[in-house]
Amino acid sequence: MxxxxxxxxxxxxxxxxxxxxxxxxxxxxxxxxxxxxxxxTLALAEALQTMRNEIKFCKSCHNISDNELCEICSSNNRNEEIVCVVEDIRDVMAIESTSSYKGLYHVLGGKISPMDGIGPHDLNIETLVNKVKEGKVKELIFALSSTMEGDTTNFYIYKQIQEYNIETSTIARGISVGDELEYADEITLGRSIVNRIPFESSLKS
Amino acid sequence: MxxxxxxxxxxxxxxxxxxxxxxxxxxxxxxxxxxxxxxxTLALAEALQTMRNEIKFCKSCHNISDNELCEICSSNNRNEEIVCVVEDIRDVMAIESTSSYKGLYHVLGGKISPMDGIGPHDLNIETLVNKVKEGKVKELIFALSSTMEGDTTNFYIYKQIQEYNIETSTIARGISVGDELEYADEITLGRSIVNRIPFESSLKS
Structure with missing residues (x-):
């Protein structure tokens, strides 16, 4: 050109x-x-400059923030004993928009992916393990995408925190609300049957 | 969000x-x-700022330029008597990359499109008519896209310069090189038959 x-x-x-x-x-x-x-154009250029120069990452959960601690970590209405582990801040935004979760988050900043040259030390895993070590966390919810890399990352973290005997859970995998059974893939459908829940509890949410 | x-x-x-x-x-x-x-990010922001602050439009052909006159208009190897009328600078780049044209350009900056609120006075038509008036131009090549708006714009300009008796032409419409006849639309195929060219001249290019 x-x-x-x-x-x-x-x-x-x-x-x-x-x-x-x-x-x-x-x-x-x-x-x-x-x-x-x-x-x-000048407004766009300035917004990008200001953002890149001044933006901070929450020192506790690594979410993007304008302050040292993000709004979620500094809120009084949050259950600080539950921590949801997510890949990046878009996942925090997605879960927040459901209004169903009142715990804290921990943003890893990616997934372990040797193919892309991303190892455990490139992610915010150490600070997460430290939080668990200090006894602040009672339950860890793994909310990474269920790909090879996501599962690897989950398992790596699980191995690191296993000795501290906290509860660990993973978000439910199953048929999306509104989806037709016949178009679901076998693995999802299989898991949704194995991990079936009492009918009464499905009425509540 | x-x-x-x-x-x-x-x-x-x-x-x-x-x-x-x-x-x-x-x-x-x-x-x-x-x-x-x-x-x-800072390099991107700066490039956008500098571009928006310092970029010029060639005062003759309205092509984007770093100087008062663009490289094409100030070149000595160009036939200044032929002017190709195009919609925007991307068309100049496209025609230049063919290396088949050695005349000048005139960038209109759009097409007459009442639906989008673009009238003749929003385009660089006056300067083009002035060029013709001053007797500098012998041939005008219309190279707008063949849509309703393109045809309207061509015709509007044609009406303005008709009295000065210069040659006017339009780029050839026909079957693209490499295309199969059976998939061509009727209008293009029809035009390509009506405006057929001597076989010998097709061997040259």
Whole structure:
């Protein structure tokens, strides 16, 4: 791709570093910016700069936060003895939007994935183990996605905290609400039968 | 969507102003930036700022440029008597990459489209008509896309320059190289038969 302007070329090259954004998409986005009022592009650039310079990660759960401790960790209405282990902050947002969980979180920042060069020491596992060691945690809920990497990560953490004798659980796997049985995959359907729950308790939620 | 950080929320909101980028995609992109080295985000922000502040449009053809006159308009190897009328700078890049055209361009900046509130006065039509008026142009090539809006724009410009008796042409419509006849639409196939060219001239290019 030949550009008529070095400034344009630089902007397109930087934009195309983003995941899922190729050179053509980057050019489309940058040309759109040039058609919009100048203030809009400058506001975007400033928002990105401020965010990258000033954003903090909660020192307890590693969630993104504007303060040392995030709103969830510093809240008084949370059960501090239950910790839900998630992959990244999008999972925190997803669980929070259900309003069914009142414990704390622990954001790992990824999953153990040797293929991508991510080992246990690249994740926030040590601080989680320390929390358990200090006796603050009564139950750990594993809420990683059920892939090979997710299961590996769960098991790695489980091995590290096994000796402290706390409760561990994992989110229920089963047929999604509204789904047709005939289209479900065998593993999910199988697990949903093995791990069936009393009919009365399904009426409550 | 509830965010745990105002800075994050601001960045996601600004990113989601871009066309084709929803809130979820914006969040994915911003979280990716947070995982990458700080310098990368700051470089992107700076490239956007510099571009928006310093980029110029060629005063002759309205192509994006780092100088008053773009490289094409200021080149000595171009036939200044032929002007190719295109919608935006991506079309200039596309035609340039074919290496088959050695004339100049004129970038309209869009097409006449009443549905989107774009009239002739929102486009760079006046400067084009002036060029023709001054007698600098011998041939005008219309290279807009063949949609209702493209045809309207072509016709509007044609009416404005008709009195100056210059040559006007439009890029050839026909079956794409490599395409199968049976899958071509009727209009394209029909035009390709009506506007057939001598076999010898097809051997040259």
């Amino acid at each position: 030949e550009f008529s302007s070095k400034l344009l070329e630089k902007a397109v090259n930087e934009m195309s570093q983003l995941p899922g954004v190729g050179k053509r998409t980057a050019l489309r986005l940058v040309l759109h910016m040039l058609r919009q009022p100048k203030e809009q | 509830e965010f745990s950080s105002k800075l994050l929320e601001k960045a996601v909101n600004e990113m989601s102003q871009l066309p084709g980028v929803g809130k979820r995609t914006a969040l994915r992109l911003v979280l990716h930036m947070l995982r990458q080295p700080k310098e990368q």
